Amino acid sequence: MDTSQKLLIETLKKHGFSASKSRIAVFSALLHQEPLTMSEIVHKLSGKVDRATVYRTIELFEKVNVVQRLHIGWKYKIELTDQFHEHHHHIICQSCAKLIAIDGDSHIEKDIADLAKKYSFSITSHQLEIKGICKTCQLLDV
């Protein structure tokens, strides 16, 4: 069992939930992945976990901070929270919903830490999303 799966099981336990087969399957579908839409997750798990269970599991995962939502316009994608992968930020195309993960830039991280200090905040997490129009969509939209 890899460390991230262990961490999932611990997190579920801590909140009084068991690590059922379907919960582990939903988690695995998101591990080492670009953020996915709900329908992509359902599709990936078809034949293994039914749709209602996928939705319920994602809802539970959100509550216990295993996954987070990335809002793209009125839609959203799901990804695992920072404890399960390297901290990063996103650039999102508002036209085609293309999403690029960018490594946490040390300047940005430092600025965020400085801001927190200024407002006497102890940071638990942060998310940074840069929205715009990707190159392909810029060319299409003439």
Ligand SMILES: [Zn+2]
């Ligand atoms: Zn685009």
Ligand SMILES: [Zn+2]
């Ligand atoms: Zn960051």
